Amino acid sequence: MKHLTVYHPERPSLAIGILWRRLSLLSRCAVLLLLATPALAGQPVIYSWAESRSADERGHYPVALLKLALAKAGGTYEPKASRHDMSQSRTLRHVELGRDLDITWTLTTPEREQRLLPVRIPIDRGLLGWRLLLITPQDSDFFATLTAGQLKNLRSGQEQDWPDYQILRHNGFKITPATNYQGLFYMLKRGRIAYFPRALTEVLPEIHAQKNIDLAIAPRWVLYYPAPVYFFVNKQRPELAAAIEKGLLMAIDDGSMHQLFITHFGESINRMELHKREIIRLENPLLPAETPLDNAALWYDATRGF
Structure with a gap:
């Protein structure tokens, strides 16, 4: 007569021991490997605003927006500050070469879009202009x-x-x-x-x-003048650019980018009263043809303050 193994809730160690003995050697190794493997850590991505400039308020918004976008995208990227403070030209070169930097943000030009991969969503809604x-x-x-x-x-x-x-x-x-x-x-x-x-x-x-x-x-x-500031990554990192774009679009859609924008710039916008100033409108000869000027949702409007 075939005997059945009965699981006793009050004796869990006995049940576990029986199950362990019935596993093959290969299965036991697989279980041990799984238990020994730590949870997947986030993949570090280095952005260009250096640790030494963490007190500089000008970097607070883009850093916060980058972290928000990558969190919204739901990937495993873990943004970290660069250890080195570099000039703008050197920063762009390092991102282009994939040398110690993965992400930067800067005013776009045709030359920059040729060298790097832009995420064509103005991160500050064009306020730089x-x-x-x-x-x-x-x-x-x-x-x-x-x-x-x-x-x-x-x-x-x-x-x-x-x-x-x-x-x-x-x-x-x-x-x-x-x-x-x-x-x-x-x-x-x-x-x-x-x-x-x-x-x-x-x-x-x-x-x-x-x-x-x-x-x-x-x-x-x-x-x-129209002055879109984009996040830029190395041309060999389209998956990183796609994650940033996905997260930014989600943040626009759910209002969290709006909230972050007002938190950082609302006081300046109110104090400067742009709608009361005389505006001298200038041409930007460096504006790439692909700039999304026709998408009003992406640009600051002085008449409505966002």
Whole structure:
């Protein structure tokens, strides 16, 4: 007569022992391997905002948005800050070569889209193209009386490897090139330039950061040109680009990107009152043909504040 093994709930160790003895050697090895294997860790992806710049407010929003998008996409990517602070040109080169960097974000150009793989969703809704003018406080009344033509003829400054330098020159502005970001603030302080155009997303954090230099925002004026900032990855990483795009679209759809945007920029938008300023609209000759200008849902609208 064939005997049946009966499982006794009050004697689990006995039941487990019986089952273990009945497993083949191969099956036992497989179970042991499974038990010994740790849970899958996230795949690190290195973004370009360095650890040493973690206190710099300008990087808080793109880093938070990147983390939100990758979490929404549901993959195993684990975003981490770069250990090295690099110039913009060197950053782009390292992403292009796949050397220590996986993701960066920057204003797009045809040349950059040729070298890297863009995720064509403007991460700041084009706010980088809304340019307020950093000046010294004693010049506030002077700027309030200028015409647009007079403003163009005043000397301003930009870093020479920024696309903004070429955009402003193309539109007839007198621009002094600089090789050092911090040096532009000292040029303004010493009167070598009359103003320094800065994005709405940058201007208040920079005023807070430059504690040893008196700065103000010029009244009346704002410059505007289409300036999409995208996440960029290496061309050999289409799966990473697809994950970021998927997560961004989900964040737009469920409102979490809107909430993050307002959390980071709502105060600046309200304080700057862009809808009350005179807008000098400029051409961006570096705008790639694939830019989604016709999708209004992706761009900031000054009349509705988002």
